[in-house]
Amino acid sequence: MPRHSKHLKRLGHLGRLGRIRTTMLACLAALALGATTASAAGEAQDSQAAQPLAKPAFQMPFPCQTQWRLDTYDAGHDPALDIVVKGNTGSDGLPVQASAEGTVSATYVDEGSGNTIQIKHAGGWFTAYYHLKDAPDTYVKKGDKVLASTRIGRIGASGDGADWAHLHYEQRYLASGDFTDERHRKPVHFNGVEYTGVGNTWPSVTSANCSDSGAWKDCPAGSVCFYSGTDGTGSVCRTDEDDPNSACGLRKSFFNNGNVQEGYDHVQVTFKEGGSTCLHRGWDEGRGNFASGGRTIDSVRWRGECAA
Structure with a gap:
């Protein structure tokens, strides 16, 4: 083979090697760019995940002014x-x-x-x-x-x-x-x-946890509580079952919110002085207010519905 043909063939071979090298370098650059982008995205995502949203206005977990x-x-x-x-x-x-x-x-x-x-x-x-x-x-x-x-x-x-x-x-x-x-x-x-x-x-x-420190909050979920004070404070009597011989004197009572249980979502309270009152389990309805005060409970009955 003539020398110039060998030279041209060698040049063509080198050209192909150059193109392959260029392509490989481009691929490596693309991979590096992709890795950098992915890394940056991951870091941004991690940074975002690590940044908590605004905190609630937490107060101490204790009554006001303690x-x-x-x-x-x-x-x-x-x-x-x-x-x-x-x-x-x-x-x-x-x-x-x-x-x-x-x-x-x-x-x-x-x-x-x-x-x-x-x-x-x-x-x-x-x-x-x-x-x-x-x-x-x-x-x-x-x-x-x-x-x-x-x-x-x-x-x-x-x-x-x-x-x-x-x-x-x-x-x-x-x-x-x-x-x-x-x-x-x-x-x-x-x-x-x-x-x-x-x-x-x-x-x-x-503690500045002062939004509402009413005594009714001492009443466990699912119980009915009776307080001696006109403002819902003072000595408390509570029950989570029928109590036909309750001796609680009361002025104001609260039936604290709890999980509804079929057949036990109302409490009927009868008084020795006569009459009765129905309390319903619930955030608002559950805060029964016996405004006349001073009456004595004769019995506490848990019911699905109070008697008419």
């Missing part, structure tokens, strides 16, 4: 809080309220956290309440709507994680779903103030 000590303890505990009454003079049995309006998303018993409640609030925010004294569905049940000051339980020492009566409290964020765990914890805010940081103690914080 005072409390807050502790974060070590890095394994922060940003959760352990809370006891100011001076730690005895917190066992003190009432626990919801921190904001929401829906009870879980009530359960855990080996470590004991009697536990989670509440789902607006924008993917949750609150968690550990070591409650009573069974977690005593005052509220899963699916119940709660207000900022609805009573949900009492401080206790249930679970292996509680050596003394206190409330372990957390604020959490999860964009979707109804159940959270400790991976979703965020720094706690009460009344717009942040309480977080390893090893911190706030010896006296006053």
Whole structure:
């Protein structure tokens, strides 16, 4: 073969190699660009997922104007809080309220956290309440709507994680779903103030959970409660079953909202002085007001419908 033919053939071969190399470089560049774009999109998505929506106006989970000590303890505990009454003079049995309006998303018993409640609030925010004294569905049940000051339980020492009566409290964020765990914890805010940081103690914080601290909130779901005071306060008598020999004196009563059970969604109250009143299970209708006051209950009967 002539030399120039060999040269041309070699040039053609090199040209094909160049085109292949160029194509490979273009493909590699496209893959790199795609990876960069995907990475950027992933980072943007992760960043978006990591940025919680605006927090509800959480308040302390205790009645208005009561005072409390807050502790974060070590890095394994922060940003959760352990809370006891100011001076730690005895917190066992003190009432626990919801921190904001929401829906009870879980009530359960855990080996470590004991009697536990989670509440789902607006924008993917949750609150968690550990070591409650009573069974977690005593005052509220899963699916119940709660207000900022609805009573949900009492401080206790249930679970292996509680050596003394206190409330372990957390604020959490999860964009979707109804159940959270400790991976979703965020720094706690009460009344717009942040309480977080390893090893911190706030010896006296006053609760501003003051939207409605009526005594009727002490009445467990599914019970009818009778108060001696004209404003719904004072000594309370409660029952969750027929009580034909009740000796409660009353001025005002509240039948707290609970889950409707067929055949037991009304309570008929008869009085020793004569007459009767019907209470219906419900948020508004359930707050029966015996305005005349001073009457004594003769019997309490749970019914599907009250007698005519």
